[in-house]
Amino acid sequence: MTRDPLLRALRLLELNPRRVLAAVAAGVATLGSALALAALSAWLITRAWQMPPVLDLSVAVVAVRALGISRGLFRYLERLATHDAALRGTVAARAGIYRRLAAGDPAAVAGLRRGDLLARTGADVDALGDVVVRALIPMAVSVVLAVAAVVGLALISPAAALVLAIALAVSGVLAPMLSARAARMAEADGALASARFAETAVLALDHAAELRVAGRLDETVLRARGWDGEVVRATDRAATPSAFAGAATPLAIGASVLGSLLIGITLYGTEGGSPGAMTPMSLAILVLVPLASFEATSALPAAAVALTRARLAAVRILDLLDRSGENAGPAGGVELSAPVHLRAESVRCGWPTAERMRGSETAPLDLDLPPGARVAIVGPSGAGKTTLLMTLAGLLAPRGGTVTVNGDAVGRIDPVSLRREVGFFAEDAHLFDTSLLENLRVARGDLDEAAALAALTAVGLGTWVEELPDGVHTTLAAGGRSVSGGQRRRLLLARALVSPASVLLLDEPTEHLDAEDGDAILRALLDRGGTLVGPGRSVVVVTHQLPSESGADRVFEVGVGGSATPGGRDRIETEPGVVETKQ
Known part of the structure; x- marks a missing residue:
């Protein structure tokens, strides 16, 4: 049995592999269309500059139109498939949690404040569902597209492909790591404060009349404001690594495009499109393809944040389930039947x-x-x-x-x-x-x-x-x-x-x-x-x-x-x- 709380909690989603693979395939088709569109558009623009016969460009023109349409179509299908898998997963997770709580020790729930229980069965389960939409599928799509972009560019220039691979690693690995660090800082410092804010706010809303009679309503509201302020301060402390994570991808894109341009100009040489040298069409592809290839990795910082939040949510959900199971009655124990004494x-x-x-x-x-x-x-x-x-x-x-x-x-x-x-x-x-x-x-x-x-x-x-x-x-x-x-x-x-x-x-x-x-x-x-x-x-x-x-x-x-x-x-x-x- 795995000890990773996130992997344990993801089992609650009961994800259907077919639905997940369908969502990944639709995502790959979406960004693959964008990548192919960038390459083909670069070729078409530079080839048209050479003013060849119109019929030489007809296939490329039709293909550009088809890729432009297919990108939007596959994006729509990818959204449908991704959210279908995620929403089915959250429904299954909540149903499973409710069944486990009903069959477990209710004292584990009775000992929690309503706001905390609401956060665990509500926002925390939503955080698990976000992993599908914001993390699992985008990560799988980005890996496929990154490999395809590097391999495609290597057919033109291995040196440019190496530059792109390094830039993609910065955007797809370093930036998510910084984002995850920022999320951990915000969540580690703010999770408790957020839970306490929910507890205190629900207490004030549900029992305002009793608290006012007891003279404690103002105190409760001030305590809720204090916890809310602590959440804001935790977010501010995490702003620095988050800012570096946000800057990593634009810097990687600029470095990749500039590097590809310099390599392409060097290979182009003074002879223009001579045999064995860089052609104008290849140079355009070499510059424009990296721009499209970063579309996949740009979602990875958000994926890292979703994973971090989901891991913390998983710990809270599993803690609730484990606590309810500690003193639970035996599964399949004595069955009751009427009359009941x-x-x-x-x-x-x-x-x-x-x-x-x-x-x-x-x-x-x-x-x-x-x-x-x-x-x-x-x-x-x-x-x-x-x-x-x-x-x-x-x-x-x-x-x-x-x-x-x-x-x-x-x-x-x-x-x-x-x-x-x-x-x-x-x-x-x-x-x-x-x-x-x-x-x-x-x-x-x-x-x-x-x-x-x-x-x-x-x-x-x-x-x-x-x-x-x-x-x-x-x-x-x-x-x-x-x-x-x-x-x-x-x-x-x-x-x-x-x-x-x-x-x-x-x-x-x-x-x-x-x-x-x-x-x-x-x-x-x-x-x-x-x-x-x-x-x-x-x-x-x-x-x-x-x-x-x-x-x-x-x-x-x-x-x-x-x-x-x-x-x-x-x-x-x-x-x-x-x-x-x-x-």
Whole structure:
């Protein structure tokens, strides 16, 4: 197994060799047409200067026209083939990464800030795709064209061919090395700053209201500006080698043309086109061909930059995949099947770091969820309710206790099977910039229009959907920002209802709804005879406040810092910080 992170990451693209070779062939044809056009044009101009019969020039004239047309045609085909291979590769890479993350240890993702995760699955994968367009294919084309130009020029003058080879090495080797150095300097110094900027900016955008209430919004914005300034400074430091890289190719072109001209003049001699000496047509070709041959190598500095950035992106992507695989459940482990019986014993709520900051620990919780169970978990923000749901879903390792499903520990269950049967639906889940139907299909890919409309109607969005121009096919142009807070929560609840999961773990499903509607939905979710959730599916609802007569089998009240939260009901205090309430 190769240790080069870039080569390992490129395997994620699943590149089709035929498509890559087709793109290289189209690129060679494109620049080959330009090279042949330069040589033939030079011959035609100088030959026409000798005023031969017109018929002697007819083949060359037609060939010049054909090469001019073919250059544009092959350029178009090369763009199509190159971008087709690259885009297919990025789609395959993202799909592969998502599959690996879904089958791996979700704690690796849960420990990352959203901005960093977005950068790794977004910009970093795009950097891998750029390798195809900006590096692999241009490098292959440049090698073929450079060899062809040197060999072609050697047929006229080996000395001129040697000069061209040296100049091409400067343009195709030295300039890319300088560009790669500049990119490494910029990326090495700026990669961390860029990631931190993304993290801080996303934090400020997503939680501006909370940060303003806490008095930390200005501090967060200033921190984001500081990281952005560090990215700019890193770019400035890399400007010097980048400037030398940019000057290398023009200097190589000038040296090659001047050298070829001097060699051609020397060979031309005082006798003009005498036998064995340089002819006017050969002299023109000797001067003009180097100009065209550098078109291939001019793309190599950008290729070196793309390779450098892709290598750094590959390290970040592989780090994410390796981390998610460290504690992953066994591939092909225990398969789950309905009915699903989930049990948690001595599981604690909350993050350990938060508990250390408070100087206290939450009490352990025992939870039994047979098929069809209805359980509510009530408590203030920061009590660890969401963390508890993530633990039950297998997204976080249980702390000091065990979580079993149908008698098997979560760690022994096939991760994909676990995600299919035990679904965690977060309060801040993402709404995508696509149709309502496709947003619901995130949870169930085979969902049809009628089932989607039924789910939306069940959560109270039926009238709203009917008023939309395209019904369930209406596009949310700005994702979650296209709807109100209440509509967003109802959409996320509908997504949970259409999912195939046997156990629904719902985090604050009625937040931002008015009290009457929110209480009605909570009662419908927690009532075994309700219409929202079938009798064979289990439901765990996290909420700040539970309505009276909810119908829940069990209610757990959790508090911050080991204190129980008063609920005004008949409570049995089992442990400090966790109160089980009988309905």
